Amino acid sequence: MKKIITLLADGFEEIEALTPVDYLRRAGAEVTIAATGTSSQTVEGAHAIRVAADIMLDAYISSAKELPDAVVIPGGMPGAKNISECAAAMSFLNRMFQENRLIAAICASPAVVLGKTDILKNKKWTCYPGMEKELSADFQATFQELPAVSDGNLITGRGPGAAEQFSMEIVSALFGKETKERIMSASVQRKS
Numbered sequence: 001m002k003k004i005i006t007l008l009a010d011g012f013e014e015i016e017a018l019t020p021v022d023y024l025r026r027a028g029a030e031v032t033i034a035a036t037g038t039s040s041q042t043v044e045g046a047h048a049i050r051v052a053a054d055i056m057l058d059a060y061i062s063s064a065k066e067l068p069d070a071v072v073i074p075g076g077m078p079g080a081k082n083i084s085e086c087a088a089a090m091s092f093l094n095r096m097f098q099e100n101r102l103i104a105a106i107c108a109s110p111a112v113v114l115g116k117t118d119i120l121k122n123k124k125w126t127c128y129p130g131m132e133k134e135l136s137a138d139f140q141a142t143f144q145e146l147p148a149v150s151d152g153n154l155i156t157g158r159g160p161g162a163a164e165q166f167s168m169e170i171v172s173a174l175f176g177k178e179t180k181e182r183i184m185s186a187s188v189q190r191k192s
Contacts, residue, residue: 001028013074023183037082073171075105077112102171104166108131124141146158
């Protein structure tokens with residue numbers, strides 16, 4: 001079973017956090033929501049929606065026998081900034097990257113969180129419109145104005161309006177295109 005961890009910090013963008021959790025669970029993943037950079041397992045989103053995390057990030061790191069297959073980092077402000085200021089989260093992300101695990105970040109997080117690491121180096125990526133300017137001009141990465149961009153073990157998304165495309169890229173990377181198409185087909189049938 002694929003294991004995924006989603007990092008939530010106060011101020012996270014709700015749709016960017018919960019859409020991947022929902023779709024990944026539909027695909028059959030074990031998704032753990034970890035409260036990050038806070039002393040409470042109840043994390044408040046940018047629009048005052050409270051989510052009860054499964055575990056605190058520090059407890060997850062100390063109890064996990066192995067790294068998960070992927071990490072999802074929603075955007076939102078100050079959520080992305082709060083993750084970027086959490087030493088445990090940044091160390092965890094660097095370890096995930098070094099072990100070639102999937103890193104998925106959306107909205108402000110590619111620039112604000114991953115921009116503090118080498119994860120974007122020599123990669124194609126996207127983020128919330130205008131946030132790419134947060135990185136220096138000599139930053140060695142190729143910005144693309146697309147809803148979602150996949151490059152090796154990195155998936156990035158533009159923002160709330162791209163949450164579904166971003167989530168489907170993660171599902172496809174971890175479970176294959178057939179699973180992605182099955183979930184998308186079921187979603188379309190429900191909407192009709």
